[in-house]
Amino acid sequence: MPNTYTQIYIQVVFATKGRDIKIKSEVREEVEKYICGIFSNKKQKVLAIYANPDHIHIFFSYKSLQITIPELIKTVKIESTNFINDKKLCFGKFSWQEGYGAFSYAKSQKDKVVSYILNQEKHHSKKSFREEYMEMLNAFEIEFKNEYLFDFYYELR
Template structure:
């Protein structure tokens, strides 16, 4: 579209179904590369990505406004699930949990968010995913009901 300019930064967070800790280090690297390809093919600008064993963080510049955010996340999740199932990464069928978080940032916050994402391994030695996710919802003043956020299973 002529004369349309945007600068939108979004962090997406989504979880493995039933919060199973399925993504080991070898799979993490492969999955991150695969998701990077999906994001780039959708004409979005990837800024940071990290696959935890049970959940995922992506920070991107949302550049292609012709694709709706729910469609983008659906494509990321469905294409990656298909790849993992086609390659038989796991016993049984892999699925992402329904839903996701999408949190927007200003350009001045990007370096801090990138560092946060790439340091997920260290971060989760201190804080659980549930604590992290609820903290995001509260920080961004998102009203929620416990029954509608990700299912969390106590360790």
């Protein structure tokens, strides 16, 4: 579309199925690079990504309105699941849990969000994923039902 310009910053968060610890540190970068490639192929730019053992944070610049966010995340989940399983990057069968959180940010918040995501390892030494996710939902005033949240069987500490 001529004369259509957008600059939207989105952080998405989603978990491994059953919150299983599946993304080991030795394969984390390979998974992140592959996911960045999916975003790039869909004309989106990843600003920061961090694959924790049981969940992932992706902060990206949503520029092309040719794909919706739900379509994009569905594609990322399907293609990265296939990649991880085909390459046998984890023990047993890998898959992502249903659902995700998507949070928008102003350009003035960009550096802070990038830093937050790139420092996930340090962050999660003090706070569980459940605590982190609940804080995000509350900060963005998102109404939710506990039964529809990610499966929080255990917490990393």
